[in-house]
Amino acid sequence: MSSNSPAFHRDSDDDDDQGEVFLDDSDIIHEVAVDDEDLPDADDEADEAEEADDSLHIFTGHNGEVYSLACSPTDATLVATGAGDDKGFLWRIGHGDWAVELQGHKDSISSLAFSLDGQLLASGSLDGVIQIWDVPSGNLKGTLDGPGGGIEWIRWHPKGHIILAGSEDSTVWMWNADKMAYLNMFSGHGNSVTCGDFTPDGKTICTGSDDATLRIWNPKSGENIHVVKGHPYHAEGLTSMAISSDSSLAITGAKDGSVRIVNISSGRVVSSLDAHADSVEFVGICGTGSKLPVGCNWKLGSEAHYMGSPAFFSPRYL
Incomplete structure (x- = not known):
């Protein structure tokens, strides 16, 4: 869909719009530090005895790396996984003899x-196809296609x-999964759509x-209401997104290590978090809406990647 919207739209009569709020290190509520000395050395690990396995359940149905996982919102024991072996499975925690294979994809299952x-x-694959499964029976309900590239992510409407x-x-x-019908296609991005x-x-x-x-x-x-880009937004590609429970704010993280908070109604950047x-x-909002946790990967050494220090911000702009 074409867009005629400016990068940052502001209604002249909207006196309630707040200006940009740039937060600095003093606004961080808490930071969990990771000391290089506390991280295990690869050589030391080789000499140590194998650590105990504290997992509650191990599912071994896949023959390739697991790329996607989803937990049922209504059944705490039901899990779906997808992998690079082009297979997906429905399985239950604590029931090692029960599993339903999700067959039919022709490439790695990238999203569930x-x-x-x-x-x-819903299972999405790098073949650009989404399959819809009836969970109680484990049967394939139908197949949705259209995208010309691999599926990056899948979301369901809240209602x-x-x-x-x-x-x-x-x-x-966007499709109707009950009718297995195409509803709309949104175009305008210039590269892979990594979150939404x-x-x-x-x-x-x-x-x-x-x-x-x-x-x-x-x-x-299908109207493109706002396009947010350029300063003071991210300088590099987006990696993650969260939306506030009142549908007013979009929080996005990017490859450049920045986090931005955007007013969805106005399309304006209302806060910049650089920690x-x-x-x-990943970015997320805690249940109370009082804190915003964000995390990143820090490069330690030439090859190893470890989960870095998560920072917790108080969204004082609310």
């Missing part, structure tokens, strides 16, 4: 998501069986891309 009522499971998926081909697709979601009220879609832009869409009309030196791997 249960519908909020737990009745349907129904509407599915949203981002693709490596820079497009976002419906707002909790279901009225808006936010998508982020490796092209360093955030796009805000009307899901019914990481490397790519932000």
